[in-house]
Amino acid sequence: MAPQESPADVDVDVLIVGAGPVGLNLAYQLQRYSNPPLSSAAKPISVHIIEKYPKPKQETFGRAVTFWPRSMEVLSQMGLGDQITQQCVAVRQSAAYDKSGTEVFGRGWSFLEGIEDSRFKFASVLRQRFVEDIFRAELKKFGVEVSENNSFVDLEVDESVPAGEKGRVKATILDTSGGEGKEKKYTVKCRYLIGCDGSRTLVRGAAGIESEGDRTEDKWVRIDGVLKSTTMPKPRAYGAIESPVYGNVLWIPLDHGATRIGFAMNEDRRKLYKELNQDVFIEEAKLSVKPFEIEYERVDWASVYSVGQRVAKNFWAKEAVFLAGDAAHSHSSGAGQGMNAGMHDAVNLGWKLGLVLTGVLKRDVLETYTLERQPNAAKLIKYDEDISVLVSGRLPKDYAGDRSEDPNVVLGKILQQAKGFNTGLTIGFGPNVAVLRDDSGEEDLAATVAKRSIVPGPAIPGYRAPDVQVLTPALWEPVWLQNLMPNVARFYVVVFAGKSAQAKEAFLTMKADIQKKSRLSPSKAPLVEAKSNGVHLNGDSSSAQEWPVDFLTILPEKVGNAWFELGTDPLGRVYYDAEGSANSRYQVNVDSGAVFVLRPDGWIGARFELGSKSVVDDIDSYLGGLLH
Structure with missing residues (x-):
């Protein structure tokens, strides 16, 4: 409107x-x-x-x-990835400098250079x-x-x-x-x-x-602008300058040729000025990046704010x-x-x-x-409490390590350890009606969850569906799996067809059983073998509304035609896993295959064995718990 x-x-x-x-x-x-x-x-x-x-x-x-x-x-799955990458600065490099201006490694934003398990191996x-x-x-x-x-x-x-x-x-x-x-x-x-x-x-x-939460006495300055000149050695890197006065100073190359500088402004520094205005922020920014020099051509925005977590x-x-x-x-x-x-x-x-x-x-x-x-937000708040103190140049009160350690070194370690969470690639959800997973067999659930935070994350319900390359039929051109499953509020049933004869037989059985479930959109998996007067027989003839579900079939090898491999049409669109990388990343036995139900948001909702006699009933039951 x-x-x-x-x-x-x-x-x-x-x-x-x-x-x-x-x-x-x-x-x-x-x-x-x-x-x-x-x-x-x-x-x-x-x-x-x-x-x-x-x-x-x-x-x-x-x-x-x-x-x-x-x-x-x-x-990207919402159709906006190209518009963002057309304009963004793709930052693939980090740089950290100690108080003397000497580059130190493994600190600051160093995790940025080790991003894996995603097409987007950079900060956008x-x-x-x-x-x-x-x-x-x-x-x-x-x-x-x-x-x-x-x-x-x-x-x-x-x-x-x-x-x-x-x-x-x-x-x-x-x-x-x-x-x-x-x-x-x-x-x-x-x-x-x-x-x-x-x-x-x-x-x-x-x-x-x-x-819940509180606001600290810490105040941070952020200033965005175009630099006329700088002696910063790597101005296009995600930078950290370790200042004894301003804490861990942030340096980010921005779009349209601009740069962001951020730092903690302690009470002693604030007391030096009657008023905190843009001129003050510019002067303080110049001091915060010492021993490097900067000169501004233009300042787009500058502000000071209190740090808090709620x-x-x-x-x-x-x-x-x-x-x-x-x-x-x-x-x-x-x-x-x-x-x-x-x-x-x-x-x-x-x-x-x-x-x-x-x-x-x-x-x-x-x-x-x-x-x-909410649990992921609470985790972020706890994580941010430590990060914000370290950025300000202090160790957290509850830090269990050596209290004489350099806060900049500790900051680098924590950012590196939290790489999966920082990048978002291991953000997971517990079992619920939309996440069909049984954790009851885990003796130490806390240890299991911690292990699941390591990149690459597990290909299990509650975690993101990994992005892998598969080949298109006929052309054998590589395409990213996530590109094949745009977020249009539809579920995707991804069938990894196995190599064995038993798996091929299981695929045929699964396909036949799907025809008996009208809500699973049989029109997307036509049963061409059974006809009556030229009309497809779809089993259940009820008037139940068709569920928003699409199918993809992943064959374990590069072939000339899917029919020759399966003995029938695939379920939905078909792609080939020529190198076995897709099966491997999804932790699928290439001989026996597996079936995944992916939610519209790109997280795995359920996983089933292709050879299970109840696989279609299980899919129907999972989706039936969510959909009318």
């Missing part, structure tokens, strides 16, 4: 408060999942997205700059303002624009309205677009409200959601109000996780809410948003 020219009551499916990357991402997903040509939904999901500040004002904020590999994978640096431009342009294609100068005031949840029905939530919005003295309020009635309104969120309090106890309330991004969890920028954690929230909630609103997914599945994202 277009921005409101004058306040008027609005009646929509979803109200999104906050038009930063998280809110824009969610609005984009809900439109993408319910509009042609990617959706056959009878009616597109209606969205009203508001933002307190106009875009020019938003652009004066520095904010986040880095996407790590997993974020780029999920954004693109300032938030340009990320927002991409999302806004995509939303405009769906006819959705941000209603700027509109602030959230309060909300009311009408318990008499059934959960999920229109009008359950009533939000009061203040429109200030008319200028001072002409402010007006209007009401938004909606099924669901999503608070993406940042660390100073009003939605969280209005929804009655408590949070996490909401629940990410949704009253079966109607969600929190995402900084509204759900706020932390420092020390590990560069802010925008990434927000993207993970958005991709987790987006498909679930989208499919609920289009009537496909059971509403109970919405509970898994908190179950999956």
